[in-house]
Amino acid sequence: MTDDEAFEIIRRHFQSLFPLTCPSCGRRYAELRDYILNTKRVGQAISYDAEAGVWDATVPVGTLALANCACGTTLGLSTRGMELSQRRALLGWIKDTTERRGIQPSELLEEVRDRIRKLALDNPARCGLPQQREACSHEVVVEHERGRQSPAPHDLEAHRVGPACATLRRW
Numbered sequence: 001m002t003d004d005e006a007f008e009i010i011r012r013h014f015q016s017l018f019p020l021t022c023p024s025c026g027r028r029y030a031e032l033r034d035y036i037l038n039t040k041r042v043g044q045a046i047s048y049d050a051e052a053g054v055w056d057a058t059v060p061v062g063t064l065a066l067a068n069c070a071c072g073t074t075l076g077l078s079t080r081g082m083e084l085s086q087r088r089a090l091l092g093w094i095k096d097t098t099e100r101r102g103i104q105p106s107e108l109l110e111e112v113r114d115r116i117r118k119l120a121l122d123n124p125a126r127c128g129l130p131q132q133r134e135a136c137s138h139e140v141v142v143e144h145e146r147g148r149q150s151p152a153p154h155d156l157e158a159h160r161v162g163p164a165c166a167t168l169r170r171w
């Protein structure tokens with residue numbers, strides 16, 4: 001398994017976990033990007049199998065990445081529910097890659113996490129019109145995502161965002 005394949009399997013699986021609702025405050029994270037923008041990461045992503053040095057588990061315990069909801073509750077994205085063959089293949093990839101590069105499993109997983117975050121933030125999935133989104137500053141997009149009232153200077157006209165953008169239409 002190549003780095004890109006591993007990345008894509010993890011990214012697709014995490015994306016499939018949405019929508020996700022915080023059990024404490026009921027906030028609904030519509031998709032991975034929404035979650036990344038509005039939660040705070042907690043600690044390093046961990047592969048329990050890799051940490052324990054168990055590389056040949058028939059049923060790997062899996063990998064977990066934690067983040068705090070705005071209400072303070074810790075939420076987690078894990079590989080639970082991912083197909084077993086893929087989980088075993090990922091574990092093999094973690095073993096090979098960490099040995100080859102001489103790094104810790106959590107370091108590798110944090111690299112994957114950084115890459116997923118960057119991809120999600122650079123590519124607003126709900127907006128089919130990236131060329132129009134570019135006219136909008138990142139800060140303003142965050143405000144859009146939070147569903148806040150538009151501050152005076154941030155009207156649709158000023159950002160040249162067309163009505164076809166589903167995210168922004170929520171205003």
Ligand SMILES: [Zn+2]
Nearest residue numbers: 022025069071
């Ligand atoms: Zn919450």
